Amino acid sequence: MHISRPAGLAAVLLLIGASGALAQPAPRGQAPQQQAQPPQQQAPQIAPAKPYKAVAFTPPAEMKDPAFDALRKQLADAAQKKDRAALAPLVVAKGFFWEGESGDRADSKKSGIDNLAAALGLSNKDSAGWDMLASYADDPTAGPTGPRKGVVCAPADPQFDGVAFDALLKATQTDIAEWGYPVSPNIEVHAKAAADAPVTGKLGQAFVRVMPEEKPASTAFLRIVTPDGKIGYVSTDSIAPIGNDQLCYMKEGNAWKIGGFVGIGGGQ
Template sequence: MRRRSIRRSISIVPAAGLIALGLALPSVAAAQSALPRPSELPPAGGPGSAPPRPATPQTRPSQTPAAQTPAAQAPAAQAQPARPPAPAQAGPPGAGPPGAGQPAPARPYKPVTITAPTPVTDPSFEAFRKQLGEAAGHKDRAALARLVAPSFFWLAAQGDKADRKKPAIDNLAAAIELDAVDGGGWELLASAAGDATLQPLPQRKGVQCAPAAPVFDDKAFEQLLRSSRTEVFEWAYPARGSVAVRASAAADAPVTETLTGILVRVLPEPDQPPPAGAPAAGAPGSTDGPGSPGSPGGPGGGAMPPLRVVTPAGKTGFVAADAVLPLIFEQLCYVKDAGGWKIAGYLGGE
């Protein structure tokens, strides 16, 4: 499933949602009420390889897997048991959602390393994702209905919103806004079909959700938020292992630094027009649109404006919008039974 773009994650404050971050940090509770809806997703298609990341049980050194719902969270770390994030509620002073105040100025910070999720190699899951992709590509509601488990759940900030009086497909449609005129729900499914990562949902036996979140030291991240005076929304990580930071928003600007395997601070700021050298949407060389991998090049990759980031040294620069992934995003969940894989639920929404 394509995560909501990092730009959306740090600058849009519409509906409430769940957090794919298994950390009980002060800002997490507030963050749960600031996720965008499926209709606000960017075009489907992940950066670089197949969709950013579905979740599978992840192993973590002495770190806490990032990902889960208010009612559940990723498995605990070997050395540090993970604490389930609180349900959507007001956080302590200073832990408001994006846009609640001016972002902290750029300053040096201690890097927090991350381990990216590993794609699942189960042939049956690959076959299921192919079916899901075909249903999404043809906007075939009947075919999609056959892939949804009868017990489909929809865990939002206020609990399970699935209407048990309605068919499972109707609950899925409501959760991801499948009937939205912009086709955002279908794009979300198309992107999910390309995501081969999974991570278990502990409180629901056999259920695994995607995209999977990266693994990192929760205490180190908590300290990072305090020392940098930032919010969870302001942090992302490289979509392809490393990310090139350029001196300006121009697509051909010189690379000043390359960040690898660490959390990266993204400065919240209003969207900007595409930088010089960036192809327009739909134009030759454009990387936006369903199934597109995005540009691994300069900040101008694709039609989306670049993001301004802060490096560990405290310097600012620009990266391609699809070069980093947010820590907060919605998840689609699956379950495997005797009949194969099915869409078991959705984590996110109001």
């Protein structure tokens, strides 16, 4: 199933608020922050917790390519040092694309590095965009996204039955933003939002509903609904949202380079 990215998954952080579960997620591994509810705005009603039919997924695949690994290593080093000069040659000089909500937002008159800096908000060394880059560099998955030939984007999406997933949304009266998937097998579900709380079960390799709280007890945990309809808690970094913002790569000669970005980004 191809995942549409109207606003992308990826800005900088997984935003969790009373308005919906996983909104505008970020690269895998980054901790979520609480999203403030706009003043004088009522949160939409959230469908009650109830049992649902589990929809399985196949985890995103790693991209096994020494040249790709070499780029990731250079990217990680540049991100750690927040070194724009070292980052520049890792980006295509021309043809950089930025697929946002309203089409390609890249400026064709600007260089690839300038467009990347605008997409991620790399205005200075304190910008959160550098942390985003580090997260992308740490992710070994990548795969085709959309019709662009020769382009792969990361993080890669899981594979699943789109018809079954659409049926799941309809049956539970939920939105896609309320669902995520476990990033590893057998993630423990706790009775409360605490690491020392009793373990009530483990997650299988299926999508799980995230049910936000108006006043969460801890930003380190997500409240979820398991397939049997029970409420539980898992660590925030154990669930990935569907449709992350993505950093995209293309080859120049024998070397991979950053060629584009899909999503809202951090340059808003």
